[in-house]
Amino acid sequence: MNTLMDETLLLLKEASDNHGDKLVYSCSLSPQGMVLIDLICQYDLGIRIVTLDTGRLPKATYDLMASLTDKYGGILDIRFPDSEEVQNMVKSDGINGFYDSLENRKRCCAIRKIHPLQKVLKGKEAWITGRRKDESKNRADIQAVEDDPVYGLKKYNPMRNWTEKDVWAYIRDHELPYNALHDQFYVSIGCDCCTRAISMGEDPRSGRWWWENEDTLVECGLHVSSLKAPKGENESGDGI
Ligand code: SF4
Secondary structure, eight states: OHHHHHHHHHHHHHHHHHHGGGEEEEOOOOHHHHHHHHHHHHTTOOOEEEEEOOSOOOHHHHHHHHHHHHHHOSOEEEEOOOHHHHHHHHHHHOTTGGGTOHHHHHHHHIIIIIHHHHHHHTTOSEEEOOOOGGGOGGGTTOOSEEEETTTTEEEEOTTTTOOHHHHHHHHHHTTOOOOGGGGGTOOSOOOGGGBOOOOTTSOGGGGBSTTSOGGGTSOOSTTOOTTTSOTTTSOOOOOO
């Protein structure tokens, strides 16, 4: 654990030294996000932490935001979608139109997640993610620092070598808050309407957009490569 922590801290400091206020951590409030927030605050790294409120998150996620504010103060910069874009989409597709077609679902993810993230990343040089290699086969090759072809930034992945077990050991040892839905067999938690609990042995990503075919389940969008997702269409986080 110490080696992992040292490696993570070193990369966070490197990112902070290299990019200063042109660096942002886009946090999905996942378990590894809890570790990163704790390290950033505990070691006073001064890295801006942004999270996206899509407007459709589960109550447990809002409760977690409140717990983080209680523990660390106002460290979370919470960003929201453009209200006019949401209103127009709801008018054309319906309030739950994302269930009707892949096109609608991508439009909803674009408006509620990608466009706000694009605004967060505008003018930045680099961003930090909480992605881990063991999350899926698509993430097995994550490097410490990558060129992000979608956003044209450096992408730092300080949690890439942590396993799920390492993350939960840190959370328990440090008594960190976490999303209560994880205690109800929810693994990857995003919007309430697009997230479900999974059964033992199921791919963790199958808890998201389960009504779509397997090819569209592999990534939530924000970290999909430009080869798989045209810009602005399906690059929706780190979990949200
Ligand atoms: S996860 Fe579902 S509700 Fe959330 S932005 Fe995507 S389609 Fe919309």
